[in-house]
Amino acid sequence: MTLIAPDPSPILRALADPTRRGLFEHLCRGGEQTVGALTSEAGVSQPAVSKHLAQLKAAGLVSDRQAGRQTHYQARPEALAPLTDWTVQMTGFWTSRLDALDSLLSRMDQ
Numbered sequence: 376m377t378l379i380a381p382d383p384s385p386i387l388r389a390l391a392d393p394t395r396r397g398l399f400e401h402l403c404r405g406g407e408q409t410v411g412a413l414t415s416e417a418g419v420s421q422p423a424v425s426k427h428l429a430q431l432k433a434a435g436l437v438s439d440r441q442a443g444r445q446t447h448y449q450a451r452p453e454a455l456a457p458l459t460d461w462t463v464q465m466t467g468f469w470t471s472r473l474d475a476l477d478s479l480l481s482r483m484d485q
Contacts, residue, residue, distance in 0.1 A: 383458040389434035394419060395427045399436055402450035409445045 390396045398413055410428065414421045428448055431437040435454040440447050 383461040385434040386436065386455065386458045389430050389436055392427065392430075394423070395431055398424065398427055399431055399450060402437060402448060403452055407447050407449040409447055411445070413448065 390399065394417060398417060401413065401416055402408060410421060410424060413428070414424045417424050417427075419427075428437060428439070432439060432448075436451055437448050438451055439449075
């Protein structure tokens, strides 16, 4: 029986956009940040940053907390686990397929 890894699609969709990926990486490296601090680094408007953060949050990649009028965001790198699991599963799949191809080609050369 083959175990199927959790669906990495929401994570892949969220990280497909270079701005969202950059925000996530910035939060991973720099820790918790406000929307204002992220906007100054992102090179896009505050409403655009807020929309990107909402998509990252929907994918489970960031969490937020309110402190007065400011929203603080923090990366959740552990949320990458389904992507990691899927990558490991696919690596095993392709390794076995390529090994079978190598074996077939070796037999054909003999």
